[in-house]
Amino acid sequence: MRRTMLQSVFLYSCVVALALFTIAPLLWLVTMSISAPTDLTEVPLRWIPSEFDFSRYGALLNIDGGSGERFLSALRNSILTAGGATVIALMLAIPAAYSFSRRGASMVLLFAFLATIMMPPITYILPLYSTFSAFGMLNKTTTLIIVYTAMLLPFATWLMKANIDVLPVEVEQAAFMEGASTSYTIRTVVLPLALPAIAATAMLSFLVAWDEFFYALIFTNDLSAKTLPVAIADFSAGRVTDYGVIASVGVMATLPPAILAICFQKFIVSGLVAGSVKG
Template sequence: MRRSLLQSVLLYACVVLVALFTAGPLLWLVTMSISAPTDLTEVPLRWIPSEVDFSRYQTLLDLNDGSGERFLSALRNSILTAGGATLLALLLAVPAAYSFSRRNASMVLLFAFLATIMMPPITYILPLYSTFSSLGMLNKTLTLIVVYTAMLLPFATWLMKSNIDVLPIEVEQAAFMEGASTAYTIREVVLPLALPAIAATAMLSFLVAWDEFFYALIFTNDLSAKTLPVAIADFSAGRVTDYGVIATVGVMATLPPAILAICFQKFIVSGLVAGSVKG
């Protein structure tokens, strides 16, 4: 009995430590965003704000303010680039993964795809920059969508293939025996069964594209195409850095991925139920 109680206490203690380790930085970011500027420069550091100030959030949501215009423009660009790249990557990854899993496509080709994301990003900068410059596509959201799609496609294909491998092939064979085409089978049979995998792949792909900084920094130079990671760096580039504003931008930047994660969590559960095969 004592041993069981001790194990339970240790288990809950570990859970609390992991929760604090995970949520601690985010809680401090929120605290910084509502603290007065003097609180953030005091020595020793003031952990509890002397006053609660939400004016920075109002400023970032105001289009008539320079900081607000920069933030909202970067937010729009991040949603467009991450969302567009995720959608395109999934549209290409699902049939590609099906080919590797069910049509015995060469695994050498798949490993060649994976090798492209193992190289340091800087190795691709010169040819990509030269190509996009010659096509007049620098500083455009479409350029980032193309780059991010190419970056996400190998990862999404590999993840989808691993999940399609474990799906019951008998259901697909039954559809083929009824005269269904491959496209119809993928759309009506495979996709419903693979909904949890699609949701997980979409969520992870979106987060990778959302947080990408290097390519966005190189290929963009003004508000028309800059994404949030680059905008956050711009907020900290002045002579006098307002740490509260940077923290506020960071908090606001975490909201779309957090909302997406919550939505996909429910979608994965519903997908597991919807993907069940009736006997």
């Protein structure tokens, strides 16, 4: 259908408005991170920095500096925690998903799995806190990995199940007919076929773990285990006079998920849509 002039104007105004609404906050965050400290305290603000100042990034990446040490150790903890939990969650989720998809495990049980992550974390936090405290496991990356595994597991199982469902069952039957065991079939036939799904699930799981704040806030208390979200909350609550520092930490924490999201957009969006809609 042809658009009239008026319709075009309206359409493109909406487009511009949406684009601005979407990227302006991010653009401003980036701008703050490279503005001179004095630019950020002008009233009214100076929108275009008087000079580009990348020194904050340099400081963040310098392990010997105060903020650098805090940032880099948080980055390391975040990568270890999110990465570790993603790997373990997938290792548990794939067999479980296979059971739901091909061994007739009850859907009610899968719903129960999903219900556990839909519950507010405050429901679980205190007994977990007491238990971990009793075993001397507070402030440990391992502890967060265990908790995040449980947090990622239901969604990963669910996504993998949906993906195994659509694989041709005859291929597996053929493997069984040829004498392969279930675990051999999963390893040599199902996993290679499900590789794209596994990658998508792993990415989404990683992003969820990367984003997690509440458990990390409660279970960690120093550089040895604090993850990026907790470190950022600290930065922002602390008596930092240069807001550009906070902005630069924010930008750094956003880069990995943003890059993943942009590069693997198709994967991630289809995973998100499937994950939130299909029953």
